[in-house]
Amino acid sequence: MTRHEVAPVMLWWSGLEARILKEYGLVLGRKIIEGLCNQAIAFLRIPQPMVDVAVKQHGISAQAIASLIRQTRAPYQMAMDRLIFDKPGDMRAAFYTSGKYIAGVSACNVRLPFWVCDRVPEPRILVPNASFVRRPHRLGVLGVIRSGHIDDWYWEPA
Helix, strand or coil: CHHHHHHHHHHHHHCHHHHHHHHHHHHHHHHHHHHHHHHHHHHHHCCHHHHHHHHHHHCCCHHHHHHHHHHHCCCHHHHHHHHHCCCCCCCEEEEEEECCEEEEEEEECCCCCCCCCCECCCHHHHCCCCEEEECHHHCCEEEEECCCCHHHHCCCCC
């Protein structure tokens, strides 16, 4: 809760809030600011040194996200966003399933062949070069695709 309140203050102090509102108007500007605040929460809850250690131990992988979740008790989506958006110029994506459905997605500079709520019984077939970790209690899987493997799985709509 505190982190959600700190993020707008940081945007206001930096002057970014005023610039966004001026450029995009009140309605769209507020939506953009809310999105930035939600992303900031992940960066405040999971600090850079923690991400660096997870990446050093596991690389850009599902295991790194699982490690961040264990250490911080952050929700899946927050931990995925933190790792995937850590380097905004990279091509990365993560997803997790609940049963045979995609329950969450985080993608930076790439398009996945599925999205939230899509039925995907076997994600390993659609993204074979992803790293996978089974979610606890057999709820599904957590998958991560990192740059360097994009050509093998990148999907372009017809």
